[in-house]
Amino acid sequence: MIADNNVELCEILDRYLSSQPDVTVVGTAYDGEQCLAMIAEHQPDVVILDITMPKLDGIAVMERLATLGVQPRPRVIVLTAMGREDIIQRLTALGADYFVVKPFNLDVLVERIRQFGPGGSEYTVVKEESAAAQYPVTVDWESQVTQMLHELGIPPHFKGYAYLRDAVVMVLQDEQLLGGTLTKRLYPALAEKYETSPAGVEAAVRNAIIAGWENGNRELLEQLIGKGRRDRFPTNSMVIAHLADYLRFRAPGGRAARAQ
Numbered sequence: 001m002i003a004d005n006n007v008e009l010c011e012i013l014d015r016y017l018s019s020q021p022d023v024t025v026v027g028t029a030y031d032g033e034q035c036l037a038m039i040a041e042h043q044p045d046v047v048i049l050d051i052t053m054p055k056l057d058g059i060a061v062m063e064r065l066a067t068l069g070v071q072p073r074p075r076v077i078v079l080t081a082m083g084r085e086d087i088i089q090r091l092t093a094l095g096a097d098y099f100v101v102k103p104f105n106l107d108v109l110v111e112r113i114r115q116f117g118p119g120g121s122e123y124t125v126v127k128e129e130s131a132a133a134q135y136p137v138t139v140d141w142e143s144q145v146t147q148m149l150h151e152l153g154i155p156p157h158f159k160g161y162a163y164l165r166d167a168v169v170m171v172l173q174d175e176q177l178l179g180g181t182l183t184k185r186l187y188p189a190l191a192e193k194y195e196t197s198p199a200g201v202e203a204a205v206r207n208a209i210i211a212g213w214e215n216g217n218r219e220l221l222e223q224l225i226g227k228g229r230r231d232r233f234p235t236n237s238m239v240i241a242h243l244a245d246y247l248r249f250r251a252p253g254g255r256a257a258r259a260q
Contacts, residue, residue: 001042002028003035003061004050004079006245007223013048016106023113032056040068045117048109049096050079051087052241059087062094075116077109103248141172144247152224153216160208163190163201164240171244205236 002013002025010028017023026042029035033055039047051058058078065073075097080087088099098112145168154161167186187198194201213221213233224242225234 001026001035001038001044001046001074002048003030003032003038003053003058004048005030005053005225006050006242008246013106013109017110017113020110023110023117030054032058032061035061036064036068039065039070039074043070044074046113047074047076048079048113049076051091052238059090059094062091062096065095077112077116079104102245141169141247145169145172145243148243148247149212151217152212152221154208154212155216158204158208158211160201160204160206163194164205164208166190166193167205167240168243168247171240172247202236205240209234209236209239 002010002017004010004013007030010030014025014028017025026044027038029038031054035047035049035053036056038044049058049061053061056064058080062076065076073095076095077098077100078091078096079100079102088096091099097116100109100112142165145165148168149156149161149165154164167190170186170189183198183202187201190201191198210233212218221234221239224246225238
């Protein structure tokens with residue numbers, strides 16, 4: 001079973017895994033509550049679980065998994081764009097079986113599913129290192145982000161447009177800027193660059209996202225942030241994280257290219 005609020009990623013995973021003769025995808029969930037309901041209904045052998053989902057995140061799903069009483073308990077492969085050791089330690093304590101840091105190789109993922117599925121070999125909790133080094137070093141992230149913001153309809157004359165563009169580029173270059181360090185490191189760095197305050201950066205990014213949400217390509221933005229967020233206004237961190245993840249996914253040598 002697949003649980004991730006990135007619709008395009010779910011479709012890629014579904015197509016790829018379904019093409020494997022020994023793998024059956026029994027369902028796809030786009031938020032944490034749907035994920036738990038589908039685990040109870042389908043009782044899958046393996047769950048591919050994203051950390052950043054609406055309603056309930058991956059940690060909350062793991063916390064509640066034991067209460068479902070599903071036997072045998074499904075083995076859980078966690079997808080993460082952050083690779084933070086504190087999050088990994090928490091999920092390990094909750095029973096996660098394996099970790100794959102985005103972007104990842106689809107061939108490696110399906111081998112891990114075979115390994116942890118019925119009849120698979122004995123296993124230990126492991127973190128698969130990021131495949132980011134496989135990306136060409138010549139990827140022009142600024143151009144990629146600029147094009148994406150244009151597709152989303154973020155007004156370029158808003159101050160927050162430049163802040164949002166730079167924020168996504170910075171996260172693409174350093175995933176550790178996500179999470180709690182967004183306000184501690186990313187906003188202050190942008191404030192120093194543009195000679196303003198961190199609060200000013202945050203507010204300007206918010207205004208740019210609001211403008212895109214209300215007058216831009218909301219359908220595309222909803223696709224990026226996931227079905228579970230429909231009719232709910234996305235936060236700065238969610239937009240930045242999903243834009244970065246989508247662009248990694250779309251980059252030459254990324255998951256989409258390897259899935260062809």
